[in-house]
Amino acid sequence: MARVTIQHVAQAAGVSPSTVSNFLNDRQGRMVAATRTRIETAIAELGYRPNRAARQLRNGKTQTVGLVVPSVGNPFWGAFAHEVEVAALALGCSVLLCNSERDPERERRYVEELWEDGVRSIILCTSLPSLDHVSQVIKEGLRLVTFDRPAQPHDPESVVSISIDNNVGGQVATAHLLELGHTRIAFVSGSIRSVNRSARYRGYCDAIEAAGLSVADMPHWTGLDADLFGDVEAAEVGRAAAKDLFADPATAPTAVVAINDMTALGFCRGLRDLGLKVGRDVSVIGFDDIILADLYDPPLTSVRQPITRMAQLAVSEAVERGSNESTDPGSSVLLRAELVVRESTARLA
Amino acid sequence: MARVTIQHVAQAAGVSPSTVSNFLNDRQGRMVAATRTRIETAIAELGYRPNRAARQLRNGKTQTVGLVVPSVGNPFWGAFAHEVEVAALALGCSVLLCNSERDPERERRYVEELWEDGVRSIILCTSLPSLDHVSQVIKEGLRLVTFDRPAQPHDPESVVSISIDNNVGGQVATAHLLELGHTRIAFVSGSIRSVNRSARYRGYCDAIEAAGLSVADMPHWTGLDADLFGDVEAAEVGRAAAKDLFADPATAPTAVVAINDMTALGFCRGLRDLGLKVGRDVSVIGFDDIILADLYDPPLTSVRQPITRMAQLAVSEAVERGSNESTDPGSSVLLRAELVVRESTARLA
DNA sequence: TATGGTCAGTGCATCGTTACACCGATTTCA
DNA sequence: TGAAATCGGTGTAACGATGCACTGACCATA
Structure with missing residues (x-):
């Protein structure tokens, strides 16, 4: 044989x-x-x-796309990774999966290892404000597609960004709660040092101000030192927030915008611990629309990211740009997020 | 440079x-x-x-472990993939991820492609009764570790299996419901043509019979043609089951053993559609103990699979056995599943 | 009939690493 | 003391695919 x-x-x-x-x-x-x-x-x-190895040895390239996600243990990233794999398969590539755990150092190491193993296209799911930690490899010719992180002013030119418009997303979510009559709306997140998170927060602020309210008057949760929290622990953030925000009923919110669905679900769980009922007592809205949002009781209102389309875009950018040695400047795609209204949000009683 | x-x-x-x-x-x-x-x-x-390519070209091997899961879009497999990646990293390997969508043909194609690309160790998450579709490659020397599928009589000798004891798991789950006083217990699953599913079902039957009851008397759901359902759609199976089983209140169950947590959650969602309350009106138990089981409202009782340990075992079998060219026969590890009692199961009113 | 230009296809060096045969210098031991 | 064994290490030919420089054969033109 x-x-x-x-x-x-x-x-x-x-x-x-x-x-x-x-x-x-x-x-x-x-x-x-x-x-x-x-x-x-x-x-x-x-x-x-x-024989791939021989090909690669000869011309220093692979047909492999690197995919660096925070953690496939998180349902959102799992679902995204799945879509990426499907899209890559359609283009005849395989996917090398790496979990960064949101650790910049691991991100850097993975990206460099992939590069040195001949991978020329990487989809990096990061939300760090700067790409300095991988800029060296980009200079050497890596095709980098960032996901969930819109382009930043100082990014290297060739980088392509695929993301939803988080600012608009934050606004839509908040506006939805305002329309339901809520005026005490909290924003719940771990660290918002990442660009997408701060964009969502700004969207939240914009909507509040646009309604003639003041962000300063909103219930505020300063959070744990969120760098302690990986993605899987996002739910814990929500749970802790619920406990803290409702410690004093007088200052408690009537509605909450959570940074993502896992945090939202954790928040709901925290409300339950306190004997409060989501939807009836408190409205909760999340981001991502993971599959479990619809299964939850009550089903969770969420800002959906069109991950299938985003994955296709990311892969085709990574693969097709990789094939021609073009150095044309990258682009930044901001997709529109879609509000999916379910039962976790309700008119203020 | x-x-x-x-x-x-x-x-x-x-x-x-x-x-x-x-x-x-x-x-x-x-x-x-x-x-x-x-x-x-x-x-x-x-x-x-x-340089990996050169190494591989020279000796025809990779430091890469292939991982074939049904779909990382499913939270259980996502979490497992994550654990595998962590374990592999610790041993200096990378992981090539493939989603089979539970399609035997895709399984075969992936396994063969991996083999021809120099991957010598594959963790295959399958539950097909036979391994015929990959036996050729095994003969040629592939180290195959199956996960979630205990060894079968006709398996090639060298195969290693890592799985929980699904039979015992099914018994434990069912016994728990029996102890709570339930006597009308349904088993909800898509196709049980797979070995792990049928083992869970046998465990369910064993426990029923051991309690002096008859499986024939239990409410039975014949299900949709479950081959239509991939993993992500597992929830739909549960939802449909709830609708059907409670169509006639007279024959409805008071408790349900679901084949996995996604199906259990879907079932809960279905109950909600019918105005029934999980825990109070119907007890529901799932399998896997995915992270969302604990977040759900009510928190879901589940039979936990120790995925961290299982992933470590799988990777070390794949990598270490791969290193020495031993042809010693494979082994079959059956880990004990642990019942995690939460609030979705309660004493029969 | 020279000259030059296509066209269709070939020969060879090369990518970075590894296994195996081999080599000179010590050491061992009968 | 001489033959063999051991030690520490080297030289070389691959692994399979690729791309450049090249070669004949054929045609067109002056």
Whole structure:
């Protein structure tokens, strides 16, 4: 069961390995139709599949897309990773998965390792304000697509960003609560040092101000030192927030915008611990619209990210840009987030 | 910024590339301590990292573990994939992720592609009764670790299986409900053609019979043609089951064992649609203990799979067995599942 | 009939690492 | 003391695919 190499194909087709190589690499203009078909049938009959390692060694590239997410343990990232894999498969690539745990140092290490292993396209799900930690590799030619992190002024030119418009998302979520008559609306998040989180927060602030209210008057949760919290623990943030915000009923909010669905669900759980009922006593809205938002009791209102479309965009940017050695400047795509209203938000009694 | 190769290291250390290679491949017995340290410092100073492609081309192997899961979009598999990645990282390997969508043909294709790309160890999360579709590759030397699928009589000898004892799990879950006074207990699942599912079902039956009851008397849900349902749709199965089982109140169950947490949550959602309250009106128990089980309202009783430990076991079997070319027969590890009692199960009123 | 230009395809060096055969210098031991 | 074994290490030929420089054969033009 020895491996079928390009030589075997060449022999079977009665040509030289070089010609087969030309065939494989779309330099087919340089050969007569008959040769082309002879090679084609030889490949089919022998079941030849090019050896990746050899290819990569020769030209220093892979057909692999690197995917760095905070943690696939989190349902949102799991779902996104899944979509990425599907999209990559459609384009004939495989996906190398890395969990950064939101640790910049791990992000850097993964990106560099991937680069040195010949991966030329990486989808990096980060929300760090700066890309300094990977800029060296970008200079060397890495195609970087960031996800969930809109472009920032000092980003390297070639970077492509795919993200929802978090500011608008924050506004839509908050406006929804305002329309329901709520005037004491809290924003619950771990650290908002990340760009997407602060954008959501700004959207929240904008909507509050636009309604003639003052952010300063809103119940405020300063939070735990959120750097302690990875993604899986996002729920704990929500739970802790509920406990703190409702410690004094006089200052408690009637509605809450949570930074994501996991935090929202944790918050709901915290309310339950306090004997409060989501929807009836307190309105809660999350972000992401993970699959569990709809399953929850009560079903969670959420700002949906169109992850299927985003994954497709990210992969095609990563793969297609990677194929031509273009150095045209990157782009920044901000998709519109969609409000999905369910039962966790209700008119103020 | 040219690549640092083994030659550069050799030159810097004043030895031949072969010696550096020997050093790297733990044939250090064949060299004097001084040489060893010279190589070590040279590597550190130059920041040398061996080129994977070249290594792989040379000896036909990778340091990569293949992971084939049904879908990382499902929180359980996402969490498992995460644990696998962590465990692999600790052993210096990377993980190539594939989603089979529970399609045997995709499973086969992925396994073969991985094999041909030099991956020699694969963790396959399948629950197909037979491994015929990948047996060819196993014969050629693939180290296969199956997860969530205990060993079957006709499995190739070298296969290692890691799984919980689903039969016992099914019994424990059912016994818990029986102890709470329930006598009308339904089992809800999509297709139980898979080995783990049927084991859970047998455990359920065993417990029923052991209590002096008859499975035939239990409310039964024949289900949709469950092959239509991927993992993400597991919740839909639960939802549909709730609707059907409670169509006639006279024959409705008072408690339900769901095949996994997603289905259990879907079932809870279905109950809610019907105006029934989980815990109070109907007891529901799931499998897996995904992170959302604890967040749900009410928190879901579940049979926990110790995924961290299982992932570690799977990776170490895959990697360590892969390193020595042993052909010793595989093993089958059945871990004990742990019942986590929460509020979705309650004493029969 | 020279000259030059296409066209279709080939030969060869090369990517970075590794296994194996080999080599000179000591050491061992009968 | 001489033959063999051991030690510490080196030289070289691969692994499979690629792309550049090249070669004949053929055609067109002057």
